[in-house]
Amino acid sequence: MPPATPESLVTVAPSPAFYASLVLYGAATLLYVVAATQPARWLPSAARFTLLAAFLVHGVDIGWRGVEHVHPGTSVREALGFLSWVMVGGYLFWSWRVRIGLLGAFVAPAALAMLAIARLTPSGEAMHELGTLGRVHISLATLGVAMFALATAVAVMYLAEDRSLKKKQFDNLVLKRGDSLETLDRLSHRLIVIGYPIFTASLLLGIIWVAKRHISGFARPEWLMAGVIWLTFGGLIAGRTARGWRGRRAALLTIAGFAASVAVLGIYLARRALGG
């Protein structure tokens, strides 16, 4: 049997670090959910440090896979695992600055699910012809989408707080535990501003990559959706700068943009799983 080359290896068996991170993400999920409803002061810190441990162990898993020539840009499936890692890292970074502890109850289980899907679902046929350009394209797209995912989580929190205030539900948990509306709005916008140029670069590289491979049919649904994502977030940044779009309108547009990102990811994953 010939030795495995980087191109032919789409996946390797899950490492012990993967299982450890899975357990830690599960524990963090549990702690965040309990912390959201219980007043004990140690719970939020315990949840945050467990998530940090999960993030570090997950990082070890990604590193180990890199040594085995399976890096985040190797496939969309790998990118999904990387996406969850970047998302958790971003969340941890911002949660030390802004009161978004409640979001942990969504970020931790989302990371758990994404990682499980990335490692435990069928890998489908290998993409032998990816090349460096393709891998960089996937990696950058993943980073961009991770920022959009975080911006979306913050936007959802914004909408929940906005709704509670408008409906005068002052004892609502989100209102009590969340940061102010203006802070959440600013954070969501900042994350989009960070993610957008990265996503734009990935899109340009993707176009070049497709052109190089002489793939016909630019009307593929995932490519069209990528255009929708780019236009949505671009429009949001322009609208905020020129017309002062913010608050609820901005939050809804952020969610719409991210929904399109999820659709693209879903199409890619389904295609890989079906071997298309």
Add this chain to the structure above:
Amino acid sequence: MAAGDVFVVGVSWRTAPVGVRERLAYRDDEVDAALADLVASPDIEEAVILSTCNRVEIYGSCAEPGLAAAAASARSFLARSRGVAAEGLAGHIYERSDEQAIRHLFRVASALDSMVLGESQILGQLKDAYGAAVRAQSAGPILGRSMEKAFQVAKRVRSETGIARGAANVSSVAVELARRVFGDLHGKTVLVVGAGKMSALAARHLHSAGASGILVTNRSPEKAAELATEVDGSAHPWGDLQRLLGEADVVLSSTGAGEPILTVKLVKAAMKVRRWRPLVIVDIAVPRDAEQAIGKIDGVYLFDIDDLEKVVRDNIAERQKEAEAAASLVDGEVAEHRKWLHAQKVVPTIKSLREYFHQVATVEVDRCIRELGKAESPAEVEKAIRRMGELIANKLLHSPMSALKAGEQAEVEKLVEVTNRLFGLQQNGATGEAGSKKRSA
């Protein structure tokens, strides 16, 4: 005079109507003289006067047997110094001593006895009262330590229970709601529409929470100017309302108008100008100044007086739930402080006992040294040392033995019990420790 007990005498919102409280209240410039008069009384050693709108109390300490006399002295002083007949205070005035007085002090400091449970003002007032007593030299070690402990307990109660959580008055709620939208209020602008007192109070609260500018507008330019001076803001013509809405972040409205002042059209136009930056409108007027549909505009958060009062009610209900935990925390601290107070009562006795033992020992050791100088053989040295031991023992035992022999039957039984307990004596007369050593040898 030995250190003794703590007492408190006074009236509060729980026991006396404002008519009685205001007659008993001390002005700041009257407190020094009153404190001097109190400690001039032979029954009272230390005194602190706490006089606020909700309570007038005299805290004092006195020698142990004189507690009732000291409290009675303070009670009659309170009536006499305020020119009120003592009978007029009957049913309003309360008196607590020892553990009850300490518990009362800790509860007052922790705002558990306040009209608004958990309010923060009382702690500052108590600190001021103690400061005045320190300056007037009417506070000594007992009240001093008790007050310091009360401040510590209050801090613990505030940080370890939810007794002070959430705003408990309408103007503080306005600040809390503005914070939920903006977070930090630094640099935010407040617009006061109308000349209501409540708006002025809320504006001042917002200003002290960091809001940088206060704009005031009113149909009457004179009233606007008057309120602007009062709240350290700037007055603006009524016709500029739309422009002012574009500049402000928080609007406090309390006009006496019969028709809505803040209409959907006006606010929508202002929101366009402010590029949809959030706007908090607190409508305290009755009838209301703002059309209800304004609350549906993106980025506009409209609250009326009922909303604010609901938050106050909810917060106070939450504080009530925490009061039990706070009370048990206070009880624990009272028990600890009581131990300290009791320890203070035996300090003079322990000091005298130590001095007496040292004196006896010194005299006999000196005598022994003189005898040792004359000793010519080891037998004489031994004799001198043994004699010293015997003399010390005899001198120390002289008084207790005389008391044991001379007392009445009941008294002797009590003294025997105390002596056995103090010296750890067994039934056979030997000390427990020495006896056991002998037995083991």
